[in-house]
Amino acid sequence: MPIPILTYHQIDIVPPHGTPFRGLTVSPRQFRLQMTWMRRLGYRGLSMRELMPYIQGKAVGKVFGITFDDGFRNVHRHALPVLAELGFSATNYFVAGQIDGSNVWDTGQGIPPAALMNAAEVREWARLGNEVGAHTIDHVHLSAVPLAEARRQIEGCKAKLEDLVSMPITAFCYPYGEQQAAHRELVREAGYDNATLTQRGLARADDDPFGLPRVNVHCGTNLLRFLQKCLTRHEDKRRAIGLES
Ligand SMILES: [Zn+2]
Incomplete structure (x- = not known):
């Protein structure tokens, strides 16, 4: 059974229209509504660690994956309580060189700076049953750096976290x-079990565990569209014909 792995970035007040990549922020109210509806429909949101057996067909149940990219502090503030309340877990992919830092890699693209979790917040994220995932040391373009540097970014991030x-x-x-x-x-080789992409689609048992597609949730995703993304195979059709939403 194909399983959606949701991608979120920031959970905060959505920036004004015209802000670059504004869609990457989902409001706390929207996030709570989305999670509450999935729970109401009998689904459990899981971190990658807990989700992998379901993707690989070793476990069966009504589950979906929850991932956050970059480790934003507003996820600790606004999403963590919701996850705890509903008994869900999630994976946040941290940039190991920017703990207590900010999204410096976005500088120059007009994306407003936002704080990333500090060490205590990352530890609390993990202590409450959520997963600490890795997103390189410096949020590099892996295709643009030599392989030796890519290796350092991939291995070093794991060791630091x-x-x-x-x-x-x-x-x-x-x-x-x-x-x-x-x-x-x-x-x-670095010893990870799985890796996710930005490519859209539902995760399937025959997918390479180091190239899992995900389902993006952005501020313009209304509840109906959200549930459609999560509960139907629609996204997979889009993947097959290469459409972007
Ligand atoms: Zn990122």
Whole structure:
């Protein structure tokens, strides 16, 4: 059974119209509504760690994946309480060189700076049953750096985050979704179990665990569209014909 892995970035007041990449922010109210509806419909939101057996067909149930990219502080503030309340877990992909930093990689694109979680917040994220995933040390374009540097970014991120939370880090996410076969191999060699893309689609048992597609949720996704994305195979058809939403 194909399973949706949701992608969120920031959970906060949505910036004004015209702000670049405004869609990457989902309001706290919208997020709560989306999660509450999934719960009402009998679904459980899971981190990648807990979701993998379902994707691989080793477990069966009404589940979906919840992932956040970049480790924004507003996710700790606005999403963490909702997840805890509903008994859901999620994976946040942290940029190891920017703990307590900000989205410096977005500078120059007009994207407003936003704070990233500090060490205590990352630890609390993990302590409450959520997963700390890896998103390189510096949020690099993996395709644009030499392989040796890509390896350092992929391995180094894992080591730094494992130091921080004293737990194995097994989930990876390619910044900007950029990856080639060599990068998937580096991720596998580094000891991760799975890696997600920005490519749209539902995750299936026959997908490469180091190239899992996801379903993007943005501020313009109304509840009906959200449930459609989660509960139908519609997204998979789009994937097959290569359409973007
Ligand atoms: Zn990112």
